[in-house]
Amino acid sequence: MSSINTGDVAWMLTASAMVLLMTPGLAFFYGGMVKRKNVINTMMSSAFMIGLGSILWVLIGFSLSFSGDGLFIGNLRWIGMNLTETVDSARYLPNTVTFAIFQMMFAIITPALISGAVAERMRFSSLFVFATVWMIVVYYPLAHMVWGGGFLQQLGVLDFAGGLVVHVSSGISALVAAIWLGGRKNFGKAKYHPHNVPFVFLGASLLWFGWFGFNAGSAGAANELAIHSFITTNTSGAAAMLSWLLIEKIKTGRPTLVGLSTGMVLGLATVTQASGYVPIWAALIIGLLASPIAYFFISVVKNRFNYDDSLDAFGCHGIGGIWGAIATGLFAHKGFNPVSSLDAVRWNGLVYGETTLFLRQLLSIVVTAGLAIVGTLFALWIAQLLTGKLRVSARDEDRGLDLAEHDESAYPAYNGLD
Amino acid sequence: MSSINTGDVAWMLTASAMVLLMTPGLAFFYGGMVKRKNVINTMMSSAFMIGLGSILWVLIGFSLSFSGDGLFIGNLRWIGMNLTETVDSARYLPNTVTFAIFQMMFAIITPALISGAVAERMRFSSLFVFATVWMIVVYYPLAHMVWGGGFLQQLGVLDFAGGLVVHVSSGISALVAAIWLGGRKNFGKAKYHPHNVPFVFLGASLLWFGWFGFNAGSAGAANELAIHSFITTNTSGAAAMLSWLLIEKIKTGRPTLVGLSTGMVLGLATVTQASGYVPIWAALIIGLLASPIAYFFISVVKNRFNYDDSLDAFGCHGIGGIWGAIATGLFAHKGFNPVSSLDAVRWNGLVYGETTLFLRQLLSIVVTAGLAIVGTLFALWIAQLLTGKLRVSARDEDRGLDLAEHDESAYPAYNGLD
Amino acid sequence: MSSINTGDVAWMLTASAMVLLMTPGLAFFYGGMVKRKNVINTMMSSAFMIGLGSILWVLIGFSLSFSGDGLFIGNLRWIGMNLTETVDSARYLPNTVTFAIFQMMFAIITPALISGAVAERMRFSSLFVFATVWMIVVYYPLAHMVWGGGFLQQLGVLDFAGGLVVHVSSGISALVAAIWLGGRKNFGKAKYHPHNVPFVFLGASLLWFGWFGFNAGSAGAANELAIHSFITTNTSGAAAMLSWLLIEKIKTGRPTLVGLSTGMVLGLATVTQASGYVPIWAALIIGLLASPIAYFFISVVKNRFNYDDSLDAFGCHGIGGIWGAIATGLFAHKGFNPVSSLDAVRWNGLVYGETTLFLRQLLSIVVTAGLAIVGTLFALWIAQLLTGKLRVSARDEDRGLDLAEHDESAYPAYNGLD
């Protein structure tokens, strides 16, 4: 009989499937927000990562991220998921292949998040190349550093479910890519509005559902830690939804469904890093503050600095992730892991009077941001080299990327009769 | 190592996530049914409960519902989920926090169900206040009475997964609220039709998916009871779908997708209370009868009495729930719980010749209805007090609540070009 | 206490719920592809199977498929799920009722797949009768032969999760039905295009999510086999998505979202049969080849032979399933089941130099195809007998089946204002 714990496996397989569903969720979240002429392109910019991310992961990604004990990156011994002989089954819970599957889903969604910043103008082939390179130079090393035994993990930096690896990294990269590409043709003049708000909400809902897998699954088992992470996740998402609604109520008197959906995603993104390490009351605070912080960036700072982060990939994931990393340094507390020997929290957070963790968390943000900036520029450069130019022509921006890049329209019947 | 059963935890976390997804499912089920100018408002009226319901629950709801041993309501010892010291881990399976998470999802969706009865006319802020008060005066006490050790539970009343607590309570409250608010502006003259039938079906499908968590999760474990509840749930939903299609085939010759979706939801709502207590053949009967009973109420009784239950929240959940409560009194049978000491069924149902249970089930309907009526009137009164008026103006009804209340349109591109 | 393994039950209940969600997924996958006037009909043609398939299964299907030890079909001892006394709990894992639930979901989706071939012209009542008969004469016998102890299983034919039972059988039946019915009115002249591409993608995404339940659930437990099947499933789906995108890039320069979605589904359908038996690298090959093979059939062979398989039910599931059956004969390898006594693989595949399995796999395709052809013709004949004619009139094809068959339009607001 099998020696693995069936309950843990059941939970981890379920969680993996739930996280997979987040990428289509993101496709709807983003796809609903763009103009009708860019829906196909925007959705594909998330969706293709299910293909690319999975295959890259199986071929080299898992090995580069989680094998060996390098400080910065793994080695190639597990290439092609070839781990039958070499695998140390106790290292990754509940079992190495399960862990690889679960982690694969994270690798899929991370570059998809970036696509929100370059929507409505980047060429699909350039994005394809960009994502490939970015995975290798940013994601795999970062996953290794934080979770695979690399130097950030050794420093005691905490990232329960990917605040750094997923959100800060993609958020900062999104900002860099948005600036590098420049704004959309009429940026500043044209006003953008979503073409299909129910799709935005559908996407946000699938994201929320999947996020339970994302965060509670990061316990690696169906144990108290997973349970705890589940409730902190939900609490933060809920709090951020309410605080976003409140901001809108105060500022314009009119709470919106796009706002509600944005708040949901923000609260979830923010608590990701902290969810297994902080008490429930802290999750409440983290979520409540997530919306005002991000709202300020999206509605004030973005306009001031005038970069075109089309769908607020930086505004949500970058800002949310950074706040989450700081919040982990503030509120983390030992003891939420039922097995104290496995507890990753070595020092309590700043609010309990200890500074070590807090400072290392700050350091980790800097390291992540540095890697993301350099890696993104490199990946963009390669993409430009291989595909000629990164943006579609101004004419094609007008026609829409759906026709220009894919010869397909999202709802042909609504234009073209039936 | 953890002493909890990982399989049970895996199932309960999964079930909780599935139940969470039901609230967005409901948003689509309801949102697809309204006019295009009221989509945002209708979806938000369900969606905001994810935020409000979660936070209220963590702060006071779980404590009021499940702590202590009052006859009518719990106490405040677990306020803020502060249960570390006081918790009796054997009381709620598989573990208190998991139970709290699972139950939270029920508390979220219940007031969302009510919103269907007041759609297309109630102000969002009034609904917000209403829902807050309603939770405290209706939901938490009722959950306590039925599941938290209160007097209905002590009487031996059976409610496996919320027929009383969720469906009867929300259905009756919906009726009261609909009558109190009065009909939509052109009610009786205008004919209402859904603006997006695929959304209705999408919502119903997500509801079905989540309902497995709802009902089978109510076993509190991954055991034979959960399995049994799973199959009775599916059987009743399927039977009600078929019987609705049959009614339409007979009455108009034309089965519809809205009908199919309504039948699905009806069958599921109806069997909720009974799913862990009745044999499979009884679930078949329960489902088969659910559609004709509700169809009669929706198409005949509603017109006769002329109240405007916009999206049939009472017609589906109220009527379905009451039929489910009666059916439980008819068909419940001891022995579906593998652990006989945990079997909640103290007497068999009426069809087996015992009357005790049946009468107590009838009593429980009366108690639930009474509480729902009084509580709803109180909550509406408070809402009116705090927000001035409960309804939007007639002019705003014409413009649509999306613009009037949220300054947002669901599909701006279809009006406003791109 | 229960003697069943809670982890296995948790996983199997979850997997069952996930597979159920595939049928609505299919409704969106198909529904998005048809004209706006046929959306309701197309969605209902999948959706009604949740009702019909469940009830038939509980009444007779499970018994006919899995009871007794006939060579070709089961017996009626478990009629009405009446298995309390007779059940041998070790025969089906993790427990007989759970197994019955899981298998039910397969029985639901299989006839729904066929509906894609007859979309936009077959009458709903005819389809209803057809599906009923088809279940009895094709599905239940085939499930018994392959999984219930019938002669194909005894021969050592491998079908991990339904390549034969689900995909080959529905695909071939789809082809037969499409030819029998004849093409749509303007077939050959009119050009068909999807009315809502995001719905196609939504459907494909729900299918992917559910497919993890479908394939990894077919392990019957939360064990290494489930884990292995999970990763081969994902790998093949991802590979086929990429290879479809590549084909489009080469042929037209324009990768599409319909193409991406089609590739996803193809890769998943193809690996179904093999997922628990082949190494990861083989899954990669299986997926990579799935798209070119199917693309060739859909874009060249279909046009050559001029049959109107409206939504490529044969092109995807038939061709995909056949390639999967062959691939299983090529790449299957002993030893992926952790319990070697339960390993269904008796001989390795052709690439390892053994021919026995390969030949038996070929034989199984022939048997399945034969049964599907005969059974489909019989079921069509009965449907014609009972419902008069199988197709709507030419006039009704013009008006659209939504009005003609259901008196309901999918998006009335987009035609009929609000």
Added chain:
Amino acid sequence: MKRIEAYLRPDMFEPIRDALKAMDINGLSISQIMGCGQQMGWKEYVRGSEVEYNFLPKVKIEAIVPDSKVESTIEKIIQVAYTGEVGDGKIFISDVIDAIRIRTGERGDAALS
């Protein structure tokens, strides 16, 4: 015969339709447009950024009527659509040379009856 085109609030769609049917106007076509007149548009906020809509959704109701019915039709429309607020809409009248009913081949006023 004349073409009467009225650009109205979307919520006038049903009352106007009923009123005209009651007056025995035998044919009517309705389409959805965006319009701007003296009525201003509205503002929405997307994540705190203002989005202005200068155009409002309107319905355009179009009826080709014999000369004899022009004034009564106009009066009826005004009567139903009048609220006195900005946004009540406008009516335009123009000439139509001929009408043909495809089914019967009737031409001119006969095609309208």
Added chain:
Amino acid sequence: MKRIEAYLRPDMFEPIRDALKAMDINGLSISQIMGCGQQMGWKEYVRGSEVEYNFLPKVKIEAIVPDSKVESTIEKIIQVAYTGEVGDGKIFISDVIDAIRIRTGERGDAALS
């Protein structure tokens, strides 16, 4: 030059388009409308309650043609759209004063060719 407007069944969209293209009508505009004529609407049932649709979806095909082509265009449309059943639709003809092709600045009949 004249404007020919035909209000037809939605399924006539493709055949008419092909027929007109074949006759060398160089420009054409199509829009989706709701219409009522002698053809009645239909009823739907939502949860057992009747919902009446008095308006049917129609397409409006609009071509501005030189005077010389008016009759032949009308004939063609009738020929394709005729089924003899209620709902075949109507055609209206009205005057157009001038036409301009933006790209070239051509005016009058030249702009139509």
Added chain:
Amino acid sequence: MKRIEAYLRPDMFEPIRDALKAMDINGLSISQIMGCGQQMGWKEYVRGSEVEYNFLPKVKIEAIVPDSKVESTIEKIIQVAYTGEVGDGKIFISDVIDAIRIRTGERGDAALS
């Protein structure tokens, strides 16, 4: 007064609207149509099978203006919409007999101002 109808590329929607508002054209209606002129359609591929679209999405901008403003309005539209490529669109001018502002009952040119 005259009706000016311009059939333009969809992306001209915003610039034209702004230009006309700037010229003090007080009313405007816009609708979405499908059109074909000299500009050809495009091809899409659905699962490797070609689907031809002969019609392109266009916007139709419609303004009823007093005779005095006709030429200036046309010029403005041409100026904004001109790119010199096929597909720039066309403008048609026709007569309108009367206009009525429902709110005030004004008629004729007064209703347009």
